[in-house]
Amino acid sequence: MKLLLTDSGVRNASIRAALVDLLGKPISEASALCIPTAGYGGPYGYPGGPWRFVSGRSPSPMTGLGWKSVGVLELTALPGIDRERWVSWVREADALLVNGGDALYLCHWMRESGLAGLLPSLHDTVYVGLSAGSMVLTPRVGEHFAGWKPPTGDDSTLGIVGFSIFPHLDSPDCPENTMAEAERWAAGTAGPAYAIDTETAIKVTDDSVEVVSEGHWKLFNPAS
Numbered sequence: 001m002k003l004l005l006t007d008s009g010v011r012n013a014s015i016r017a018a019l020v021d022l023l024g025k026p027i028s029e030a031s032a033l034c035i036p037t038a039g040y041g042g043p044y045g046y047p048g049g050p051w052r053f054v055s056g057r058s059p060s061p062m063t064g065l066g067w068k069s070v071g072v073l074e075l076t077a078l079p080g081i082d083r084e085r086w087v088s089w090v091r092e093a094d095a096l097l098v099n100g101g102d103a104l105y106l107c108h109w110m111r112e113s114g115l116a117g118l119l120p121s122l123h124d125t126v127y128v129g130l131s132a133g134s135m136v137l138t139p140r141v142g143e144h145f146a147g148w149k150p151p152t153g154d155d156s157t158l159g160i161v162g163f164s165i166f167p168h169l170d171s172p173d174c175p176e177n178t179m180a181e182a183e184r185w186a187a188g189t190a191g192p193a194y195a196i197d198t199e200t201a202i203k204v205t206d207d208s209v210e211v212v213s214e215g216h217w218k219l220f221n222p223a224s
Contacts, residue, residue, distance in 0.1 A: 001119060001160075002126045003204035004212075005134035007167045007196045009060030012214045015201045016065070022126045022203070023094055030094035032067045037075040038098070038132045041105020042147035053099045053130075060130055062097045070097075075106075078113035087118060095126040098133030102147045106136045107157045116158055131167045134202070138164045144185045161204060162223075163192040169217065170197060179218065186220035193220045 002022040010016050016027075023030050036050035049058075054072055056064025063070050071089065073096075078086050090096070098106070110116040119127070127137070135141050137160040144166075146155045166182045168174040182195035194202060199215025211217055 001122045002124075003129070003137065003161065004126060004201055005129045005137065005161075005165065005204065006060075006201040007131060007134070007169075008198040009058070009062045009130050010065055010128070010201075011061060012199055014212050014214050015199075018201060018203045018210075018212045019065075019095075019126070019128065022205070025094075027065050027067055029068055031069045031071075031092070032063070032095040032097050033071045033073045033089065033093040034063050034097040034099065035073050035075060035133070036099045037109050038101030038103065038106035038136070040076075040101065042102030044147070045101055045105075049101065050099065060100070062099075062128065062130055067095075075109040075113040075115060078115070083114065090115070090118060090122070090125075093125065095128055096122075098127065098129045098136070100131030100133055103132035103135040103141045103157060104146060104150045104155065106132055108150050110136065110158065119158075119160065135165050135167065137161050139191065140164060140189065142166075142185050142188055144181065161209075163194060163202075163209070164189045165202070166193065166195040168198070169195045169200075182218065183220065189221065191221060192223050194218070195220070 036053050039050035052058040136157050139159040140155045168177045186193040196217045197215040200213040200217045203210045203212050
């Protein structure tokens with residue numbers, strides 16, 4: 001897959017240009033499926049968040065970017081749907097837009113639904129993550145971001161990328177997410193870890209990792 005792992009959606013021209021580059025065509029010619037599932041999980045999940053995400057009324061731009069078409073893929077519904085049907089929907093989409101919320105809840109339902117196993121085969125699909133939707137692809141989230149408790153009891157996630165993400169750096173909405181806290185969090189992770197703010201995203205293609213930012217970010221524990 002081609003990945004655009006954002007903190008707060010497509011917030012600026014640089015991140016939008018990175019998305020268009022990954023798509024290989026204008027957004028207006030691309031189809032997207034949005035995945036709101038993470039917005040229901042964790043102690044702060046509630047119905048209004050997923051509705052704003054799906055409707056394009058979220059302050060984190062994702063579904064309202066001018067796509068040719070947008071559909072909704074709710075992961076908790078997939079186990080009750082014929083697999084060939086929903087897999088065809090995913091394969092036909094140019095992009096998957098994955099909501100924020102609780103990364104461990106999202107990880108659980110990605111695995112339970114079967115989407116996690118499908119992701120590595122989606123070579124031409126652009127995965128656009130928002131906060132938890134980005135973190136779910138990392139090896140682990142760290143106790144700082146562990147809200148919903150999975151059956152495994154740990155903070156491991158899908159490990160599709162080889163680095164961890166500390167989102168919402170110095171955000172007024174998350175005053176606890178300071179650089180000092182990011183440093184403490186990074187000390188408990190194994191491997192590279194990025195702290196990113198609202199104006200930052202991480203673009204991943206094959207083995208290439210590029211930070212796209214009009215804000216500020218920091219890489220901890222860089223690979224030797």
